[in-house]
Amino acid sequence: MKQEQRDLASLLRDREQLLAALRHSARTFGLVWSTHRPLGAALLALGALGAALPAGIAWTGHWIVDAIQRAVEHPEARREVLIAVAVELALVLASNAIKRVQSVVHGLLRALVAERANEMILEKALDLELVDFENPSFYDTLSQARQGASHYPLGHVMNVLSLAQSVLALFGLAALLIPLSPLAVLVLIVAAIPQFVVETRFSRDAFRLFRWRSEETRKQNYLETVLASADHAKETKLFGLGDMLLEKYRAIFWKLWKEDRDQTIRRGAWGLAIGALGTLAFYGIYAWIAWQAAQGAISLADMTMYLLVFRQGQDTLRNVFSGASTLYDDLLYLDAFWEFLDHRDEEAPRGTATSGPDPSDGVRFENVWYTYPGAKEPALRGVSLHLPPRRKLALVGENGAGKTTIIKLLTRLYRPTEGRITLDGLPLDEWDERALRRRMGVIFQDFVQYQWLVGENIGVGDVSAFDDEARWKEAAEKGSASDFVPSLPKGFHTQLGHWFEDGQELSLGQWQKIALSRAFMRRDADILVLDEPTASMDAEAEARIFARFRALTEQRTAVLISHRFSTVRMADRIAVIEGGVVIEHGSHDELMALGGRYARLFTLQAQGYR
Numbered sequence: 001m002k003q004e005q006r007d008l009a010s011l012l013r014d015r016e017q018l019l020a021a022l023r024h025s026a027r028t029f030g031l032v033w034s035t036h037r038p039l040g041a042a043l044l045a046l047g048a049l050g051a052a053l054p055a056g057i058a059w060t061g062h063w064i065v066d067a068i069q070r071a072v073e074h075p076e077a078r079r080e081v082l083i084a085v086a087v088e089l090a091l092v093l094a095s096n097a098i099k100r101v102q103s104v105v106h107g108l109l110r111a112l113v114a115e116r117a118n119e120m121i122l123e124k125a126l127d128l129e130l131v132d133f134e135n136p137s138f139y140d141t142l143s144q145a146r147q148g149a150s151h152y153p154l155g156h157v158m159n160v161l162s163l164a165q166s167v168l169a170l171f172g173l174a175a176l177l178i179p180l181s182p183l184a185v186l187v188l189i190v191a192a193i194p195q196f197v198v199e200t201r202f203s204r205d206a207f208r209l210f211r212w213r214s215e216e217t218r219k220q221n222y223l224e225t226v227l228a229s230a231d232h233a234k235e236t237k238l239f240g241l242g243d244m245l246l247e248k249y250r251a252i253f254w255k256l257w258k259e260d261r262d263q264t265i266r267r268g269a270w271g272l273a274i275g276a277l278g279t280l281a282f283y284g285i286y287a288w289i290a291w292q293a294a295q296g297a298i299s300l301a302d303m304t305m306y307l308l309v310f311r312q313g314q315d316t317l318r319n320v321f322s323g324a325s326t327l328y329d330d331l332l333y334l335d336a337f338w339e340f341l342d343h344r345d346e347e348a349p350r351g352t353a354t355s356g357p358d359p360s361d362g363v364r365f366e367n368v369w370y371t372y373p374g375a376k377e378p379a380l381r382g383v384s385l386h387l388p389p390r391r392k393l394a395l396v397g398e399n400g401a402g403k404t405t406i407i408k409l410l411t412r413l414y415r416p417t418e419g420r421i422t423l424d425g426l427p428l429d430e431w432d433e434r435a436l437r438r439r440m441g442v443i444f445q446d447f448v449q450y451q452w453l454v455g456e457n458i459g460v461g462d463v464s465a466f467d468d469e470a471r472w473k474e475a476a477e478k479g480s481a482s483d484f485v486p487s488l489p490k491g492f493h494t495q496l497g498h499w500f501e502d503g504q505e506l507s508l509g510q511w512q513k514i515a516l517s518r519a520f521m522r523r524d525a526d527i528l529v530l531d532e533p534t535a536s537m538d539a540e541a542e543a544r545i546f547a548r549f550r551a552l553t554e555q556r557t558a559v560l561i562s563h564r565f566s567t568v569r570m571a572d573r574i575a576v577i578e579g580g581v582v583i584e585h586g587s588h589d590e591l592m593a594l595g596g597r598y599a600r601l602f603t604l605q606a607q608g609y610r
């Protein structure tokens with residue numbers, strides 16, 4: 001009984017899968033069609049023409065032999081022989097021309113469709129939530145979709161068209177063969193079935209390997225990056241990691257290679273057996289047709305045509321079956337492709353508001369809880385904070401206390417698991433994402449070091465002024481990058497990083513000044529969020545920045561994370577976070593008077609400096 005239920009369930013599942021596959025196939029046709037209609041139409045027309053030719057060529061073969069036999073008895077029929085040969089020549093030329101033009105059209109379309117598919121993936125990636133990128137199984141789907149985007153979508157359309165072309169051609173050939181013997185048609189089909197079964201089976205296994213492996217392949221790619229990139233070279237050398245990493249890399253390769261080897265050998269062995277079966281079928285039919293001709297049951301012309309038709313039929317059927325198995329292969333890929341593109345973040349309401357009802361309310365956290373996907377413990381537990389406009393809030397606490405998580409939620413990179421965050425009296429979810437982000441100038445501890453010009457590294461803080469030199473300078477002034485940029489070889493036009501010619505490297509503190517300037521690029525942002533903005537700067541630079549900090553941020557709200565209490569004490573309010581909970585909250589003086597955790601840490605650090 002159980003067995004039956006399982007079978008039924010799997011049957012239903014298969015039906016669903018079949019429908020999904022058809023839907024994906026239709027969407028892929030739509031994708032190719034909308035990429036370039038004239039080329040798409042050319043593919044269709046060529047396919048239809050190509051389908052008619054094999055039967056035409058076989059029939060002309062019959063006509064030639066027939067005409068020769070007639071010409072032997074009636075010399076005046078000789079001209080017909082030449083005409084028949086000329087017709088066959090024309091058909092063969094047309095068939096070759098169609099194949100050529102098809103491959104030209106395919107070549108032209110390939111780059112266009114690959115570009116479209118890749119762009120769709122990148123656009124989708126821009127639309128995703130940060131948590132999606134941090135989810136390994138989703139990241140796998142993304143990697144798979146990217147890996148095959150350049151060839152699978154068009155490949156699928158080509159496969160379907162060539163399959164349809166072969167099937168049509170088969171009908172033509174079968175129409176010629178049936179008058180001789182329906183049995184021959186049956187032999188033709190039956191002898192080809194094992195090939196179909198084996199091909200489908202192997203392509204399913206190959207895809208399974210591909211899916212299972214994507215984690216291993218990513219590990220291997222990561223090892224390649226660690227072994228061969230400038231960022232990692234220092235540690236790889238100093239810690240002597242090279243041999244160990246190379247060994248891991250090799251181990252993954254050999255594991256994958258063994259799986260491949262077994263499959264390649266099995267596929268080869270089956271191919272051999274199936275090839276032999278096809279040849280046996282052909283010669284069986286050959287003997288029978290020859291026997292018929294020897295007995296005078298069919299003419300020599302018939303014999304020539306039937307043999308040609310049978311051979312062509314076998315070739316075409318082989319194309320159909322191997323086409324069907326590649327079809328299976330690309331449908332499995334398309335499943336991952338469309339699954340990725342269809343991904344919708346369930347809890348991602350998209351707000352449209354560009355302002356809130358109460359601008360004097362500023363930022364509010366109301367009993368906010370947050371648990372990272374897959375984490376057992378919440379990173380934040382009931383955080384409530386209120387930060388009115390133009391006030392400065394400092395977050396302090398041990399490593400892992402939850403400070404960065406708070407600002408990731410404030411900048412809506414994550415959404416609270418429970419509770420809510422409001423800006424100007426409106427929950428963050430109801431804000432239009434762009435409007436919300438325009439209001440915030442943010443730098444994280446792990447800001448990105450772009451391999452671009454110094455100025456562009458600052459300009460990236462405001463895309464609308466990415467190339468605006470005057471704005472770069474203004475921001476660099478505020479973020480202290482102007483301390484060192486003028487002394488670089490080409491000033492703001494100095495190339496950074498190792499990727500491109502004449503790239504310069506900066507010190508960590510210099511990078512941090514660039515990042516701080518980047519945050520100041522957002523002239524319109526009235527909320528500045530700075531995660532350890534001066535951790536790598538020298539004491540003098542830090543003192544200078546904070547001496548001006550209040551003046552620079554006078555009209556703005558600021559949220560600051562710092563482990564340096566000399567910086568923290570300048571904030572209007574300080575929140576001490578421990579284990580995801582705000583344990584103390586108040587001004588420096590209030591917290592010192594309280595004599596709690598803050599006072600203890602402050603005194604500890606002050607003693608250290610003495």
Ligand SMILES: Nc1ncnc2c1ncn2[C@@H]1O[C@H](COP(=O)(O)OP(=O)(O)OP(=O)(O)O)[C@@H](O)[C@H]1O
Pocket residue numbers: 134372373375379397398399400401402403404405406
């Ligand atoms: N992307 C993530 N996925 C899962 N857990 C995370 C992630 N980021 C942080 N955590 C966990 O959440 C907790 C809070 O981390 P958070 O980065 O907010 O700490 P923090 O107070 O900013 O620390 P630090 O002072 O070291 O920067 C930590 O226990 C951390 O392990």
